[in-house]
Amino acid sequence: MTCQELEILLADYVDGTIRGEEKSAIESHLAGCVLCAALARDAAGAVAFMDRAADVEVPQELVTRILFELTDGPSRAAIRPSAARRIFGPLFQPWIDRILQPRFSMSLAMTILSFAMLGRFAGINVRQLKPSDLDPVKVYAAAEDRIQRAWARSVKYYENLRVVFEIQTQLNEWSQQDASPNPADQNKQQKK
């Protein structure tokens, strides 16, 4: 064993984590090398001294000061959970955390890019977004327009359903009133 090899193993030897053949190889080197033996003795002595030294106690007033900072200081705002956590709650949080990891974000970005390129080659034309499209007034007007249309469509659908229902009810009544229904008359009524 060379002195360089010993230097790598010395820390583990002093910690007492080396056993067996490696340990005897180190000890036989130390028996023959004055410099390494001195290094090992000093290192072991320092470790033993540090073991005897008392642990550092944290001042209680420091802990109180940090806790005060947390409850009443400016850090109070910093420890509020993120908007995503507040909105989606703990139910979706593991998923959000996973998606927000750099590798997944990058994968997502690459997928969008791939689809965009495919669309371009396939000849699908997507209108470019202009800075003027992001004007809040325009965005608001467009959203309002869409809402109005959707509302109007639903109202119309409902009204149509009502008319159809009324006609069907009327037809049923007529057919019940007519004891011997005449096919020619029925056709007439339907045309009406």
Added chain:
Amino acid sequence: MDADTQLVERCLGGEQAAWEDLVKVHSRRVYSICYRFTGSDQEAQDLTQEVFLRVFRSLKSFRAGEGSFTVWLSRLSRNLLIDHYRRTRLDRATDSIEEQLPLLEEKTAMISRTEGLVAGREASELLQGALQKLSPELRETVILRDLEELEYREIAQVLNVPEGTVKSRLNRGRAELARLLRRQKVSV
């Protein structure tokens, strides 16, 4: 999921009590690293508070898969200490060590008279004086391994150096520390 990761999860979920637990559980380690590195109670208190302010702001950047919370916190403390060391290097060059030396020698002489192995609070004070004379690289390695009892792998992550470098610095740091203590007539 280990206890620290669960605690961090609760903190990020907005639980006030979890933040308080985080401070109570980890303030000793942070203060101890700062105190052993700077050698001053006041500086260590200020730095510990600064470390926790950073923890409050940046806990969401902690990812459990990239190492333990202890490593993350130790790295944050260490980076702040190194910044502080660089900032105050000039101040230290002009005063301090020469002023501290006679006081330290007097203390050592007093302890030597009582004989036997120095231990407890006295040993802690002597260690504090000797640590201040180590270079920052050796000092931080010795503190993280022998006083904070981190694994070599964890220290390598905190310091961002290979494990071999950690071991080499540790050997030199320990040996240098023993020589410094012996120079003060302390038997090691």
